[in-house]
Amino acid sequence: MKICVLVKEVPDAAVEKRMDPNTGRLDRSGEKNLNPFDTHAIEAAMQIREGGAVDVDEIVAVTMGPESAVRALHKAVSLGADRSVHLTDESLAGSDVVATGYALAQALKAENPDLVLLGQQSDDGECYTIGAVVADHLRMPSLTQVIKIDVNGESLRCERQAEYGYDTVDVALPAVISVGDAINEPRYPSLKAIMGAKKKPLDTKSAGDVEIDTSRVGQDGSKTAVLAINPPPEKQAGEIIEDEDTDETVQKIVAWLDERKLLA
Amino acid sequence: MSGILTYALHYEGEFNKNSLGAVSEAAKLAKELGQEAHAVVVGDDVTDELAGKLGNYGASKVYYASAPVGIAQPVVDVMAKLIQDNGYSYALFGGGLLGFEIGAGLAARLGGGVTMEVTQVKVQDGKLVAERPILQDSAIVDVDYVGEPGVIIGRLNAFEIAENGGSADVEKVDVELSDFSTKCTMVQRGEQRGADVNIEDAELLVGGGRGLGKAEGFKIAEDLAEALGGAVAATRAVVDAGWYPYAAQIGQTGKTVAPKLYLAVGISGAIQHKVGMQNSENIVAINKDPNAPIFEFSDLGIVGDLNKIVPKLTEAIKAKKGG
Numbered sequence: 001m002k003i004c005v006l007v008k009e010v011p012d013a014a015v016e017k018r019m020d021p022n023t024g025r026l027d028r029s030g031e032k033n034l035n036p037f038d039t040h041a042i043e044a045a046m047q048i049r050e051g052g053a054v055d056v057d058e059i060v061a062v063t064m065g066p067e068s069a070v071r072a073l074h075k076a077v078s079l080g081a082d083r084s085v086h087l088t089d090e091s092l093a094g095s096d097v098v099a100t101g102y103a104l105a106q107a108l109k110a111e112n113p114d115l116v117l118l119g120q121q122s123d124d125g126e127c128y129t130i131g132a133v134v135a136d137h138l139r140m141p142s143l144t145q146v147i148k149i150d151v152n153g154e155s156l157r158c159e160r161q162a163e164y165g166y167d168t169v170d171v172a173l174p175a176v177i178s179v180g181d182a183i184n185e186p187r188y189p190s191l192k193a194i195m196g197a198k199k200k201p202l203d204t205k206s207a208g209d210v211e212i213d214t215s216r217v218g219q220d221g222s223k224t225a226v227l228a229i230n231p232p233p234e235k236q237a238g239e240i241i242e243d244e245d246t247d248e249t250v251q252k253i254v255a256w257l258d259e260r261k262l263l264a
Numbered sequence: 265m266s267g268i269l270t271y272a273l274h275y276e277g278e279f280n281k282n283s284l285g286a287v288s289e290a291a292k293l294a295k296e297l298g299q300e301a302h303a304v305v306v307g308d309d310v311t312d313e314l315a316g317k318l319g320n321y322g323a324s325k326v327y328y329a330s331a332p333v334g335i336a337q338p339v340v341d342v343m344a345k346l347i348q349d350n351g352y353s354y355a356l357f358g359g360g361l362l363g364f365e366i367g368a369g370l371a372a373r374l375g376g377g378v379t380m381e382v383t384q385v386k387v388q389d390g391k392l393v394a395e396r397p398i399l400q401d402s403a404i405v406d407v408d409y410v411g412e413p414g415v416i417i418g419r420l421n422a423f424e425i426a427e428n429g430g431s432a433d434v435e436k437v438d439v440e441l442s443d444f445s446t447k448c449t450m451v452q453r454g455e456q457r458g459a460d461v462n463i464e465d466a467e468l469l470v471g472g473g474r475g476l477g478k479a480e481g482f483k484i485a486e487d488l489a490e491a492l493g494g495a496v497a498a499t500r501a502v503v504d505a506g507w508y509p510y511a512a513q514i515g516q517t518g519k520t521v522a523p524k525l526y527l528a529v530g531i532s533g534a535i536q537h538k539v540g541m542q543n544s545e546n547i548v549a550i551n552k553d554p555n556a557p558i559f560e561f562s563d564l565g566i567v568g569d570l571n572k573i574v575p576k577l578t579e580a581i582k583a584k585k586g587g
Contacts, residue, residue, distance in 0.1 A: 096377065096378075097368065097371070097378055097380075098368075098371050098372055098375070098376070098377065098378060101368075101372055102372070124399075125381075125398050125399065127364060127380045127381050128361070128364035128365070128368070128380070129364055129365075129367070129368035129378065129380055129417075130368070131368075132336065132364070132365045132366075132368035132369040132372065133368050133369065133371070133372040135337075135369065135444075136337075136340065136369045136372035136373050137372060139442065139443070139444045140444055140447075141337065141444050141445070141447035141448045142336070142337060142365070142369070142448075143448060144336075144361065144364070144365050145361055145517065147504050157451070160361075161361070161500070161504065161510075161517045162334065162361050162362070162453075162454065162517065163273065163275070163280055163282075163360045163361055163362070163517060164275040164276075164280075164453075164454040165453075165454035165455050165456045165457070165510060166452075166454070166455040166456075166457060166510065167334060167450060167452065167453050167454065167455070168450075168451040168452040168455070169335070169448050169449065169450055169451060170448070170449040170451055171447065171448050171449075172447040172448075175447070180500075180504065181501065181504075182500070182501060182504025182505060216375075222377070222410070223371070223375065223376055223377030223378075223409060223410045223411055223414075224377035224378070224379055224407050224408070224409060224410065224414075225407070225408045225409075225410055226405050226406070226407060226408075227393060227405075227406040227407065227408045228405070228406040229403050229404070229405050229406075230403065230404045230405075230406070231402075231403060231404070232397060232401055232402065232403065232404055235561065238547075238559070238561075238562045238563045238564055238565055239563070239564050239565070240559060240564075240565045240566075240567065241564070241565070241566050241567070241568075242554075242567045242568070243566055243567060243568025243569070243572070243573060246568070246572050246573055246576055247576065249566060249568060249573060250573065250576045250577045250580045251580070253548065253564070253566065253573075253577055253580075254577070254580050254581060254584055256548070256564050257525070257548075257581075258584065260525075260546055262468065262492075262524060262525045262546065263492075263581060263584055263585055
């Protein structure tokens with residue numbers, strides 16, 4: 001079995017994010033990190049490999065992004081991927097969800113995986129959607145918000161959380177599965193793995209290499225357009241208490257609740 | 265033909281309330297555009313009667329198709345066919361798992377634009393423009409659609425449910441499913457894990473998150489809730505970890521609440537949780553991380569160790585109420 005894991009470089013969660021007012025896009029100049037949900041996808045791939053129910057020949061990390069995205073691939077490799085693919089091309093800049101999903105699907109077609117895994121969401125905002133877009137282009141079954149995967153011959157038995165409870169769904173391979181962070185605890189990379197990550201094979205692909213129709217990607221190929229960016233409605237900042245003397249803190253909380261008649 | 269097509273999710277004979285919100289919103293927007301709002305129901309258990317209920321929320325026509333229930337891709341097949349045959353300009357979905365999956369798949373299938381986590385939709389120059397908060401709600405973008413269809417996926421609870429006493433024409437449609445759409449097989453749907461607690465009706469809620477450390481950590485949240493006379497809710501992370509039952513889960517894939525008081529202990533305030541509780545009248549948060557996002561939308565934030573603060577708070581509330 002060959003597993004491709006889609007990964008994404010996202011702004012570090014601890015760094016304040018902002019929009020670039022000139023381009024209407026996220027300002028990506030700050031600190032970057034591998035999207036935390038994607039580390040769960042890599043771990044899921046590793047656990048399938050180590051589970052022994054199926055032979056996993058290769059785990060390939062795949063990303064799309066500018067030059068800096070290579071660091072996300074190094075991190076993915078240090079967590080267990082055998083090699084990585086970096087789809088990078090100026091024509092891809094400014095792609096919306098559907099254009100991004102199409103481009104990633106083209107990169108994946110070239111790899112011909114049996115299973116595509118990805119984190120169900122990215123820290124910088126594309127919510128729950130990229131897996132479904134990729135799956136439709138690949139004409140593969142898809143399931144999102146998966147919290148358990150068992151390999152069962154030629155199919156996967158997955159548990160996922162839905163609006164009304166937990167679903168158990170059998171999914172025939174090849175498939176695209178988005179995983180939630182409850183699926184596992186990602187391992188820490190060893191020092192040796194971190195040091196060795198840069199030596200693992202990394203293929204850089206351009207749009208032409210994976211037969212991307214450039215009229216369908218980038219800002220011009222996207223079907224959504226940002227008309228305006230506005231600040232949110234003003235909300236009065238709440239009161240903050242640093243707990244130094246807990247008895248005093250508790251007194252303040254009780255007084256606050258009492259004032260609002262919440263202790264009747 | 266123009267108009268707005270909406271998908272309504274059902275479970276055990278009842279429509280999901282975010283779906284009813286989406287149908288209501290579509291009806292309101294369609295009226296402003298001078299168009300019609302139609303809806304789709306998909307499943308192996310749909311009746312004329314069930315489908316017809318959407319008329320009361322403003323759908324003038326409801327299609328239903330027999331296909332596996334609770335799986336996104338068959339719905340994409342049905343909606344794509346209806347849009348191709350009838351030329352709807354927009355597809356609108358309520359918040360929640362299937363809305364995200366179906367909406368995104370549909371946009372990919374038809375080459376349309378998609379916007380998710382939409383909090384408001386407005387009519388501008390005869391078109392729909394979606395408002396979407398981004399970057400932890402620090403900015404709101406207005407998104408326009410290039411070409412058709414435009415796919416709008418709401419944030420949980422974004423659209424109000426409006427009943428109008430109307431009725432709908434109901435039409436059963438047969439749609440051939442894509443080869444890959446039949447490769448997901450539902451083995452068990454909607455399994456409930458853990459005991460039921462009624463958090464939607466509680467006026468005072470104590471929400472517990474990962475900061476409680478372990479399942480046993482919920483004891484202090486339960487004691488606090490009991491002292492307040494309220495109920496305990498939980499974040500998705502702790503529900504998935506098996507610390508607390510799903511019935512108590514708040515957020516994107518859980519319940520949406522709006523109590524008089526939401527007291528969050530050990531909850532960082534991730535966006536998925538926020539959407540489920542942000543309409544609470546008073547929000548109090550206790551968390552040791554001063555940078556936790558929850559402090560950005562709390563009315564009162566306590567930066568400190570919940571294990572020290574919460575038991576003392578419980579005692580103080582008991583004393584206050586007892587006195």
